[in-house]
Amino acid sequence: xxxxxxxxxxPTQERRLVTEIPGPRSRELMARRSxxxxxxxxxxxxxxxxxxxxxxxxxxxxxSLIDLGAGIAVVNVGNAAPRVVAAVQEQxxxxxxxxxMVTPYExxxxxxxxLARVTPGDHEKRSALFNSGSEAVENAVxxxxxxxxxxxxIVFDHAYHGRTNLTMALTAKxxxxxxxFGPFAPEVYRVPMSYPFRDADGFSGAEAAARAIRQIETQxxxxxxxxxxxxxxxxxxxxxxxxxxxxxAVAEWCSRAGAVFIADEVQTGFCRTGDWFASEHEGVVPDLxxxxxxxxxxxxxxxxxxxxxxxxxxxxxxxxxTYGGNPLACAAALASIETMRELDLAGAARAIGxxxxxxxxxxxxxxxxxxxxxxxxxxxxxxxxxxxxxxPDPALTAAVASHCHAQGVVVxxxxxxxxxxxxxxxxxxxxxxxSEALDVLDAAFAAVS
Ligand code: PLZ
Numbered sequence: 001x002x003x004x005x006x007x008x009x010x011p012t013q014e015r016r017l018v019t020e021i022p023g024p025r026s027r028e029l030m031a032r033r034s035x036x037x038x039x040x041x042x043x044x045x046x047x048x049x050x051x052x053x054x055x056x057x058x059x060x061x062x063x064s065l066i067d068l069g070a071g072i073a074v075v076n077v078g079n080a081a082p083r084v085v086a087a088v089q090e091q092x093x094x095x096x097x098x099x100x101m102v103t104p105y106e107x108x109x110x111x112x113x114x115l116a117r118v119t120p121g122d123h124e125k126r127s128a129l130f131n132s133g134s135e136a137v138e139n140a141v142x143x144x145x146x147x148x149x150x151x152x153x154i155v156f157d158h159a160y161h162g163r164t165n166l167t168m169a170l171t172a173k174x175x176x177x178x179x180x181f182g183p184f185a186p187e188v189y190r191v192p193m194s195y196p197f198r199d200a201d202g203f204s205g206a207e208a209a210a211r212a213i214r215q216i217e218t219q220x221x222x223x224x225x226x227x228x229x230x231x232x233x234x235x236x237x238x239x240x241x242x243x244x245x246x247x248x249a250v251a252e253w254c255s256r257a258g259a260v261f262i263a264d265e266v267q268t269g270f271c272r273t274g275d276w277f278a279s280e281h282e283g284v285v286p287d288l289x290x291x292x293x294x295x296x297x298x299x300x301x302x303x304x305x306x307x308x309x310x311x312x313x314x315x316x317x318x319x320x321x322t323y324g325g326n327p328l329a330c331a332a333a334l335a336s337i338e339t340m341r342e343l344d345l346a347g348a349a350r351a352i353g354x355x356x357x358x359x360x361x362x363x364x365x366x367x368x369x370x371x372x373x374x375x376x377x378x379x380x381x382x383x384x385x386x387x388x389x390x391x392p393d394p395a396l397t398a399a400v401a402s403h404c405h406a407q408g409v410v411v412x413x414x415x416x417x418x419x420x421x422x423x424x425x426x427x428x429x430x431x432x433x434x435s436e437a438l439d440v441l442d443a444a445f446a447a448v449s
Pocket of ligand 1 (some may be wrong): 132
């Protein structure tokens with residue numbers, strides 16, 4: 001008999017293909033899925049999962065795939081991480097839900113205490129917990145509007161902030177996120193991002209910030225701006241790393257203009273980029289920060305953390321939701337954060353980047369379709385183009401991705417033009433597995449080029 005309180009041991013850390021991908025059991029389940037799940041919900045890789053842990057995902061046919069996606073930057077501590085499993089098991093047996101707004105519990109408060117410690121800046125902070133990244137972003141905008149008594153929200157080209165009505169408006173890309181789903185929320189203004197690969201050579205972060213600010217001042221007016229919302233490294237938009245100086249200049253403009261600087265760290269947060277948060281890399285201290293994904297080891301939890309005077313500007317009862325800060329998710333978050341500290345997962349993310357970047361540069365030397373390599377820590381991407389140009393090659397990108405999938409490596413694509421391959425391994429992935437995944441990527445380029 002299995003001991004229900006003992007965390008499952010991690011699956012064997014290997015790539016193992018015992019059927020074609022997808023195998024027969026997965027194909028059966030895909031047929032059931034098609035008959036019952038809305039066609040509106042997409043599938044990157046049609047293998048159904050049986051278990052996952054460390055750097056692998058094991059499917060229902062017994063194939064073991066190397067995970068370079070981490071459930072889109074969620075299981076930074078690994079799937080079914082032992083501490084997370086134990087904490088959730090203990091919590092689920094005590095109580096599963098009361099609604100924090102009805103009768104509170106310690107876990108929620110303890111998570112907010114941790115968020116005050118780990119997020120940038122030593123100012124007085126407050127937090128509120130939610131269920132998803134979109135919900136965190138929506139609430140950050142609500143808080144900024146109430147606190148400033150202004151309504152305009154500034155966002156950037158290539159931004160991704162979610163799929164709810166307001167966050168669709170904040171998101172840049174039409175297909176698949178927005179097409180046909182309007183009308184969208186008003187008072188959202190989009191300005192150019194710093195995108196070094198696509199900006200003119202030598203166009204600096206300061207110049208890119210000045211370009212954006214000029215547009216804000218002429219088209220919106222500084223006095224109308226409630227918030228500037230930016231991903232410090234853009235996620236779905238293609239892991240766009242702004243030129244140095246861009247984020248500090250935008251943050252500095254916000255403080256002069258009386259606008260709230262919101263860093264959306266939903267994808268970059270929790271050690272992913274080699275620091276606790278990507279804002280830290282350039283010493284930027286956001287007024288508000290939105291968090292989700294990596295926070296709770298796979299359980300749905302999100303947060304807005306920020307300056308006490310902004311967070312407390314909201315009338316009592318103005319923030320909330322039935323499930324926000326669910327006790328199981330809070331237990332998982334506390335265990336995840338503890339794991340990040342104990343295993344130094346920020347250091348692990350830097351080591352992953354240090355392994356990947358030279359390998360990808362060597363690949364670029366052989367395959368001129370790799371136009372750009374960028375990212376930080378364990379958030380790394382390559383942008384594929386027609387050789388010698390910046391013309392996107394989404395077809396090649398899809399071909400490389402599906403070759404990797406067929407060979408048992410989970411990779412994701414991204415980018416406004418669909419031409420970015422992004423790598424987001426769990427931060428606990430072993431070096432051999434990571435190296436093997438890069439061998440598969442290498443072979444994929446050789447096969448499709
Ligand atoms: N902000 C920066 O990356 C979610 C989206 C996957 P939710 N990114 C993955 C998809 O296709 O839906 C994300 C993000 C940033 C906000 C969000 C939204 O977070 O938890 O998906 O709502």
